Amino acid sequence: MPSSTFPAVWTEQHRLHDPGGEVWVGVRIPGTEVVARGDLIRAALASAGFEIVPPTAHPASSLERVHEQAMVDYLRTAYEDWAAAGYPEEPGQDRVCPYIFPLPQAVADRPFRLPAAPSARAGVYTTDTTTLIGPGTYAAAAAAADCALTAAEMLRAGAPAVYAACRPPGHHAGRSFFGGSCYLNNAALAAQALRDGGTDRVAVIDLDAHHGNGTQDIFYDRADVLYGSVHVDPGAGWFPHFCGYADETGRGPGEGANCNRPVTPGCGDGPWLAAVDDLCAAAATHRAGALVVSLGVDGAAGDPESPLGISPDGFRRAAEALAGLDLPTVFVQEGGYDLDRLGGLVVGTLQAFAAVGGSR
Ligand code: SP5
Ligand code: ZN
Numbered sequence: 001m002p003s004s005t006f007p008a009v010w011t012e013q014h015r016l017h018d019p020g021g022e023v024w025v026g027v028r029i030p031g032t033e034v035v036a037r038g039d040l041i042r043a044a045l046a047s048a049g050f051e052i053v054p055p056t057a058h059p060a061s062s063l064e065r066v067h068e069q070a071m072v073d074y075l076r077t078a079y080e081d082w083a084a085a086g087y088p089e090e091p092g093q094d095r096v097c098p099y100i101f102p103l104p105q106a107v108a109d110r111p112f113r114l115p116a117a118p119s120a121r122a123g124v125y126t127t128d129t130t131t132l133i134g135p136g137t138y139a140a141a142a143a144a145a146d147c148a149l150t151a152a153e154m155l156r157a158g159a160p161a162v163y164a165a166c167r168p169p170g171h172h173a174g175r176s177f178f179g180g181s182c183y184l185n186n187a188a189l190a191a192q193a194l195r196d197g198g199t200d201r202v203a204v205i206d207l208d209a210h211h212g213n214g215t216q217d218i219f220y221d222r223a224d225v226l227y228g229s230v231h232v233d234p235g236a237g238w239f240p241h242f243c244g245y246a247d248e249t250g251r252g253p254g255e256g257a258n259c260n261r262p263v264t265p266g267c268g269d270g271p272w273l274a275a276v277d278d279l280c281a282a283a284a285t286h287r288a289g290a291l292v293v294s295l296g297v298d299g300a301a302g303d304p305e306s307p308l309g310i311s312p313d314g315f316r317r318a319a320e321a322l323a324g325l326d327l328p329t330v331f332v333q334e335g336g337y338d339l340d341r342l343g344g345l346v347v348g349t350l351q352a353f354a355a356v357g358g359s360r
Contacts, residue, residue: 006051006161008164009154009163010041011144014165015038015140016139017140017141018035018136019031019137019181020134022181023132024129024130033181033335033337034339037167037339038165040342044342044346045343053150055150057146058146062189063145071175072184074125075125075137075141075184078133079133079135082118083135087119095132097132127180130181131183140167141168141183144164144168145189149193151190153193155290155328159328161328161329164332166333168181169335170214172210180213185215187206203228204219204294205229205276205280206334207294207334208231208296210232210305212334216260220254221252223254228259228260231263232263232264232265232299245262246260246262259278259279259282268310269310272299280322280324280325290329291330292332293330293332295332296334300338303337315345323353324356
């Protein structure tokens with residue numbers, strides 16, 4: 001293995017997921033989680049000399065290690081039910097999109113009734129209107145999950161580091177909710193696969209610009225998987241708005257194993273790297289035997305979805321800090337929407353990590 005690369009798991013099946021934009025503040029807009037992202041990442045990996053391997057397929061039972069079966073079943077059947085009911089024949093209704101949500105304060109004191117209308121069922125599991133479902137969404141999301149699971153298996157077989165080029169991303173998908181352009185939680189699946197493979201304690205460090213509310217949800221009660229995230233302060237008005245605050249520290253046996261480091265919009269490299277160092281220290285204190293990195297590069301200066309202003313050198317320095325943990329590491333792709341810089345940011349980060357590993 002050349003010291004500046006490691007294996008990358010990628011599949012063309014990501015192209016099956018064309019979200020067709022997003023509905024934001026009631027308006028259908030083009031959206032930023034686009035098909036081109038997956039192909040740009042592949043091109044950058046190939047020109048940097050990374051070995052690109054396809055994922056192996058996994059049964060739905062693998063997904064149910066971190067997700068409620070009913071949500072996985074919903075995602076698998078949502079588009080066909082939507083189409084069978086005739087919605088796509090009306091203008092603008094070519095994707096599954098919710099209009100009503102069963103908020104806990106509105107329904108908690110009565111038995112849950114699954115709505116008969118597909119338009120209402122669309123609100124049962126999603127947190128928002130930006131995460132549309134098309135004909136190939138489930139197949140692509142399952143293939144992205146396969147990439148993460150395959151990367152974890154390659155680690156278990158002895159690879160020191162593997163990159164999973166997951167698209168769609170995953171960290172906003174919780175045990176029984178999805179949203180924020182995410183359907184299945186690829187990073188959580190990788191972490192759980194490492195646990196199931198015999199690693200006693202795993203750390204997930206999330207560099208995406210947004211708080212990984214799904215990953216936090218999945219591991220919030222657990223002491224075995226540490227979740228640490230640096231992200232734009234939700235209190236300053238940023239997605240996912242309702243969580244990601246520093247006082248969310250875990251619950252019950254998981255108390256102390258959730259570590260949020262919100263940073264100020266526009267903070268740039270300094271405060272962001274200080275938070276990354278904090279998360280690395282937390283992973284070391286946790287005595288993690290393996291690391292999963294949720295590698296979103298949407299914190300980069302110029303990204304249309306975040307105001308953090310991190311430089312390419314900032315991402316390289318974050319990668320060096322992560323490499324300093326000296327742990328078997330799975331990188332899982334999350335966000336990153338500046339199409340001119342996406343490939344370079346991802347590859348530059350991975351190369352910086354590999355350069356530290358290669359010198360040991
Ligand atoms: C995986 C990931 O990075 N998900 C982040 C999704 C954040 N979406 C928040 C809502 C997007 C609103 N974008 C509209 C921009 C109009 N100027
Ligand atoms: Zn993000």
